[in-house]
Amino acid sequence: MEYRPLGTTGMKVSLICLGTMTWGRQNTEAEGHAQMDYATGRGVNFFDTAEMYAVPPTAETYGKTEEIIGSWFAARRNRDKIILATKVAGPGLPWIRGGKNAIDKKNILAAVEGSLKRLRTDYIDLYQLHWANRDDYHFSAYWGYMPVEDERDEILDNFLEVLETLGDLVRSGKIRAAGLSNETAWGTMEYLRLAAAHGLPRMASIQNEYSLMCRRFEPDLAEIALRETIGLLAWSPLATGMLSGKYRNGLRPPGTRWALESRPIHRDSPQARAAVDAYHEVARAHDLDPCQMALAFVNRQPFVTATIIGATSMEQLKSNIDSVNLTLNKKIMADIDAVRRRFPLPY
Secondary structure, three states: OOEEEOOOOOOEEEOEEEEOOOEOOOEOHHHHHHHHHHHHHOOOOEEEOOOOOOOOOOOOOOOHHHHHHHHHHHHHOOHHHOEEEEEEOOOOOOOOHHHOOOOOHHHHHHHHHHHHHHHOOOOEEEEEEOOOOOOOOOOOOHHHOOOOHHHHHHHHHHHHHHHHHHHHHHHHOOEEEEEEEOOOHHHHHHHHHHHHHHOOOOOOEEEOEOOOOOOOOOOHHHHHHHHOOOEEEEEOOOOOOHHHOOOHHHOOOOOOHHHHOOOOOOOOOHHHHHHHHHHHHHHHHOOOOHHHHHHHHHHOOOOEEEEEEOOOOHHHHHHHHHHHHOOOOHHHHHHHHHHHHHOOOOO
């Protein structure tokens, strides 16, 4: 296993980060424990979760994933061996704190206490802001996004409050470092600027979507990640499983995320389906597993700190971790680039 620096924190995290959001809905507690046992045996020391998990999110599954991780810590007594990341939810989910949740001091303090209790720990290594209070271009909002000009001062006042709150949590020992998630280039740079100006915690990472199918992190955020030492934690490197091929030809296998999802699936476009077919042709031509090829592509990027994998079966988990052993040569990369030029923004 390869280990990379987590920003400027001094922590080193495994290139493969174990994503956990299926535990508590698609996976049982026993299956989650088995995944953690196997992953740590393979050298994975980095887990990512969130207060809102399990996913697809519901009021009934809120916090379930953190509870499963907490019961594993209690049983294995190895909390000090794991770098643990979790997140505070942004606005929009009515079952979180009575629907009054936002990224602000009150909600962060309440969310941290809830996560610590469910995780059965007294500290969180990386505490992330799951999504912004303001509108942004992530998830399905890309095509119609336009920032509102007159919100700047209000946004920056909120950023400063958030950083001050995170500073208090660092000083109290409840968190070690902070990170962003689903953030923009402007938001990232403003958080870094305010932290430097006021002596507050510096964001260590950005957890945004990144895969063969979704490369919006390039080029601007990629440059920020490299030049500002705030690397990407790449979520959905298989595009919610699309790149595995399990949803090809309109399939919705029982128990899969798309089968469980009640919201519109914005990734399911004609262009995306064609792009998946094309990437599978590249994998077939080079005798590669398409999932391992997709993960190896993310792993190799210099701006990536960790690739967050998720699996609902041990077979998937083992294969995904094995992607660290795959090196993509120049011909494979050229073929991948040719597909990207045909389908630059498939969803």
